[in-house]
Amino acid sequence: MKLYYFPGSCALAPHIVLEWLGAEFEPVRIVKGDPEYLKVNPLGVVPAIEQGGKLYTQADAILHWLAASNPDANLAGDGTxxxxxxxxxxxxxxxxxxxxxxxxxxxxxxxxxxxxxxxxxxxxxxxxxxxxxxxxxxxxxxxxxxxxxxxxxxxxxxxxxxxxxxxxxxxxxxxxxxxxxxxxxxxxxxxxxxxxxxxxxx
Ligand SMILES: N[C@@H](CCC(=O)N[C@@H](CS)C(=O)NCC(=O)O)C(=O)O
The missing domain is CATH 1.20.1050.10 (Glutathione S-transferase Yfyf (Class Pi); Chain A, domain 2)
Structure with missing residues (x-):
């Protein structure tokens, strides 16, 4: 798993959650506007997570996905x-x-x-x-x-x-x-x- 971020951005949120989960991942620092990153995420924004050939974007969706993938961590609602x-x-x-x-x-x-x-x-x-x-x-x-x-x-x-x-x-x-x-x-x-x-x- 790769987490694309630039320092202090909203990508800090999934970074924190990945730490809480004890997940194995590689934080990849990007520079705003880097054309190489645009090949990964055409919107050019962070956060983005790459895993299993798939790109996960939008902080809200990423955070819900991480919580749903790790239900024992109780990081979202309790299902009610x-x-x-x-x-x-x-x-x-x-x-x-x-x-x-x-x-x-x-x-x-x-x-x-x-x-x-x-x-x-x-x-x-x-x-x-x-x-x-x-x-x-x-x-x-x-x-x-x-x-x-x-x-x-x-x-x-x-x-x-x-x-x-x-x-x-x-x-x-x-x-x-x-x-x-x-x-x-x-x-x-x-x-x-x-x-x-x-x-x-x-
Ligand atoms: N809707 C996106 C917004 C992401 C976003 O704007 N991220 C900022 C960092 S906090 C960014 O990458 N800005 C670079 C830019 O706008 O060029 C999300 O929630 O993930």
Missing amino acids: PDSEYEINNWMAFLTGDLHPAFFPFFNPQRYTVEPDGIDDAKDAGQALVAKYFDHLEKHLDGREFIAGNRRSIVDAYAIPMLRWGRLLTRPLKEYPNLSAYLERWEQNDGVRRAMKEQGLIK
């Missing part, structure tokens, strides 16, 4: 409609709302045709991130995990997003619950192994 709903609800929020809100911050040139519109695009993205961070901040009040009462693929996915929060003009430390949550997870063995393999910590 409500627990599946809760996992899917938070995955949709993180992958469909929060992650895209960062797009104009990281790639503002894709969101404006005005040469002097870059800062505006970045600011607009940050305003949207703040809205979603406020929502998650309230949700995490008194909670250890985002979905249910045990760790799940949702927590793995939240970790890279919250790390990006440290780069914002209104940085993560202004959200006490989010900061404490991330700091807790950054002490987790599997999370540390994944961050180390991506060169994010020593």
